[in-house]
Amino acid sequence: MTAHADGDATHTYENVTCPFCGLLCDDLTVTRTGSTLKVSNGCPRATAGFQRPLPPAKPMVRDAEVTLEEAIKAAADLVRQAKLPLYGGMATDVAGQRAIMAIADQTCGVVDHALSDGQYRNLRVVQTSGWIMSTLTEVRNRADLIIIVGSDIHKLHGRFFDRIVNPEHTMFDGVGTKRTVIFLGEGLDTSGAVGPRVDEVISLPVAKDRIPEVLSAISARVRGFNIPAPQATAPSTSKIGSMFAGLVPGSKLATAEAPAHEIAGIPFADIDAVAEKCKKAHYGVLVWAPPALSMPQADMTVHMMTEIVRELNQTTRFAGLSLGGNEGAPSAASTCTWQTGYPLRVSFANGKPEYDSVRYNIGRMLTEGEGDILVWVASIGTDIGLPQTKVPTIVLGTPGVRLAQSPTVFIPVGTPGIDHAGQMVRCDNVVSLPMKNLHRSQLPSSADVLAAIQAAL
Known part of the structure; x- marks a missing residue:
């Protein structure tokens, strides 16, 4: 699922936007040989992100390998049964953020980014x-x-x-x-x-x-x-x-x-x-x-x-x-504001957007036993993996993401600006920048997987 179809062919991409910090530097030169990337002018964070080896990854349901379609069905079944789903992580691009907002709206859930404490x-x-x-x-x-x-x-x-x-x-x-x-x-x-x-x-x-x-x-x-x-x-x-x-x-x-x-x-x-x-x-x-x-x-x-x-x-x-703004945090905050009029930490539990920066802090909610399922999106870096929790979990993550526990459902997804095209909002919140598809892998985007889960509800 992670391999690319063109074998060992070499391609060079100019003016690549880096998704790995809030600056979104858009002048990188990246060479791809097969599924291996090499950055010629990036900072250490960019080099580590682009050149990180992509481990093989398969969709998993309760630690058993399944097809993507079976994983999507299992995720939809869990979300459908939940009374208060929590949508966290939110490390993705604008399209992924819009997809999170859409499914949270339909399922009366709560949305919050993993780095919102800093925001x-x-x-x-x-x-x-x-x-x-x-x-x-x-x-x-x-x-x-x-x-x-x-x-x-x-x-x-x-x-x-x-x-x-x-x-x-x-x-x-x-x-x-x-x-x-x-x-x-x-x-x-x-x-x-x-x-x-x-x-x-x-x-x-x-x-x-x-x-x-x-x-x-x-x-x-x-x-x-x-x-x-x-x-x-x-x-x-x-x-x-x-x-x-x-x-x-x-x-x-x-x-x-x-x-x-x-x-x-x-x-x-x-x-x-x-x-x-x-x-x-x-x-x-x-x-x-x-x-x-x-x-x-x-x-x-x-x-x-x-x-x-x-x-x-x-x-x-x-x-x-x-500054700051790593892991797609500005994209999450901006998208939430565009669509609800509020910053992050919004609940749709009452059928409309409701904002409370304390009550709808997902970290606090998990600690105090609120919510009955966690949908965690971590498609950029590997450091904001799934937190420890007792509720059923669905993870849409980049292969190799660090997980505190084995999720109920795991679906590997691509990284915006590497595995698929997209847009992300820069840390100064004045511009969104295009993310190129470098064709590193055939992994689906978070937006596509979330849309498929929503369609299966």
Whole structure:
């Protein structure tokens, strides 16, 4: 089922879009010989994804090999009997997401992406206060200051520096030709911030759980507030609260207050210098990857960044840029919003879309014994395999996907951009990019299998 029909013939594909991270880099050159792929210009994540050997895989029902038609019938029987089916994983392309929404609607199910916890670090901010955001293209062409917050971008998105921070060409001559890159966080890989467009690299190695303190200090200085040293005798309810209890507007510290010498281990002079660079930037950008912000109340950290951006836009141009978006997460969120008006974590149990970010969190529902079947789609990478659960499970997965347990029904499916054509939404949510069929295998798409299961209900 996974082998390709043209034997060992060699084909080269240009301008291939990579599905393995949210950047969706669309300039790859991939050579296929039989079912083996080789990438000539990809990052380590792309190389590992495209060149991963595809193990043989057959449809399985209760650990017994069956035909595709028999697996589809068995899956349809399970879904038909369920009172509250859960549709999770959702690692697929736009067509696959539409198919998930369609079958969830018909069967009164719940939809949620495997990586939605990271997405909600952004969504809570959008829902409560809004934000000012940039795009990959805008940053590439205009930014002169890039501040990376708490996220190892070089590890998560290997070509961000190559394509966005230090591109060979930009749209406007003289705009964003030299840029300062600031890393805010401990242990971040700064090696990608090199090249003729990078003027200065600054690193503030603050522990992740203390990043909010540094952001608060930057925010205060951007607004023109002074930061007094914490008072040893004053009662303290929190690190941030005690530190900024005596903020005084103006350029000089009140005579009764001693200035702060460091904040979260970072010299105040360095923090003040960053705030000054923000105010003097022509087009500054705060960059983060939501999955990397694993500190408590990470959504408040995102909120703090958006407030800094909001304040700076009174005197200059500043924006945020959220990366992440692996495993088709932006495609899932966008498709859900297009079709229901809500972000992910939507239930159709009452015959219409109902949104609740806590109640319809599939991870929580499985832990607390809600739902009576799990349909899990993992067609891109191998790392978001089926979670441990006691309910019957149906997995539509790429061959080799890691499974915590043997599913009731397993149907191998192709990867968008490799085994079939499609579209995916980029991490900045402004464009969907075409995915080519590289004809690695004859595996069906998730959309086709889901449509067949729905037709058999």
